Amino acid sequence: MRTIEYLTDPALGPLYYPGLVTAVLVALLCAPLSVLVVLKRLAFVGQGVSHAAFGGVGVAVLVAATTGAGLFGPVGQAVVGASCVGSALMIWWLSHRDRSDGGRTTRHADTAIGLVLAGSMALGLVLHRKAGELAADAGRQAPPSLESVLFGSVWEAGWPSAVAAAVLLVAVLGGLVWWRRPLIFWAFDDAAAEAAGVPTGRMRLVLLVLLALAVLAAVRLAGVVLATAMLILPGMTALELSRRLWPVVVAGFGLALASVLLGLVLSFEAEIATGPAVVFVQIGMYAVVRGVRAVRGASGSAASGAG
């Protein structure tokens, strides 16, 4: 087992700890939110927000190349965070129902996301290239590779990254606990929630901001492209396991945690990148759950047919 060798090595082991802690925190942070993301069909919104993070990374590496501030320091994280929340707000604003005509015209979120996604990917690529040139000219450290930004590089994370993930964990879980009742009511039944006095516009905003904060954390683990896996697959699999709220939430936590840990083991053993390894494990878990259900369903109907 390479995993045990690496992690217990007195010289190498401690280098992995910040990444390990970050990965666990990201899993715990994304798990409950992923249930709502799946139910509220916000997967594509998450995709838009995470790609918007790439635009933010572009700006952050440019700042890093010109001033020497680190990408993973407070300045860099603030820039990327601002682009996540900013893009979530822009998606909200672009797709928000315009009430001046009684809701007769609605701009749909997917159109808004298409715009934000393409725009920030374009911006991120241009700025990343520019930052590379500037850093070389100034003799500063080159920005992280495109690959690590796009697909994640959790082992490059230092303790500041783990601290950032802990702060985001408290913010996201705190927000979910604080707003859980109106949030679930609104997500479950928009019209009835509005009639009962739930501020539905505010709930939409709350969910998008929480989503943006979770994406910001998940990008560290799985990169811009794969971050949404963390925000979809644990919830998607958990919802296959139960039709009760708390079992689904608990299963979501368990699945997210297990997939991250197994993913890290897989990445050590098979020597593949961590982001893709976690995604493979998550897809595998979903496939197993669906497979078991299909087999049970088939044998159940066969049994009842025989009986």
Added chain:
Amino acid sequence: MPDSDSTPSHAITVDAVSFGYPGVGDVLDRVSIDVRKGERLGVLGPNGGGKSTLLKIIMGLLRAKSGSVHVLGMDPAEARRTGRVGYLAQKVTADLAFPLSVRQVVAMPAAHRASPFGPTPKTALDAAMAALELVGATALAERPIAALSGGQLQRAMIARAVVTRPEVLLLDEPTVGIDVEGQRRFGELVEHLRRELNLTVVTVSHDLRTVATTSDRVACLRRTLHYHDAPAGLTPEVLREVFSHDVEAVFGSGTVDGHGHAHD
């Protein structure tokens, strides 16, 4: 009566209300309707006649361009937000994929403002059980919402609409897509709730039979108010005026003729 905005005997007063959407023109034109406490009012009109808009104004979700609206003597949005107005939508708008029990769903309007610390308050859970008992569905309380049949789901949704013990119940096209037997049962259930909870019931519908058989008074609405009295006084002329060429379709099996004759 017109200046009795908030007299205690009235549950709802709509006074000379006009409303329009930009580019569409006025949907409601100086409409005045009053609903007495405990009364069953049916709002009848063609699609696009302004029924839904009127309902949204009574709920305080839309603001009238002119005129005034009072529900239980207060601002309509205030009455709705404080749980005094129950609302049942035409279709089930809920997402049944949610992993929620019937009791959790029914408790929602009574629980969503509770403190975020601690579990759902007992008062809300008790209110949910009481509401389920009123609709004869206590046995469903712990079932997942996705496991209900159509009829059971409708009962759960009605229970949710009255969980805050409202004084006014608004029904938006409640019998669309329900067979005759289902309509009868629904009518009985609403009547049972009305007696138990002293409800004022407003039913919006384009279906004459629904309105005529379940209302003390009828308001015929097509941009303006065409009629506002007991259903027995409805004449084919009034209905023709409101529905124009749709009369045959609306009357269906000639129920209206029956009413007209009975009254003559």
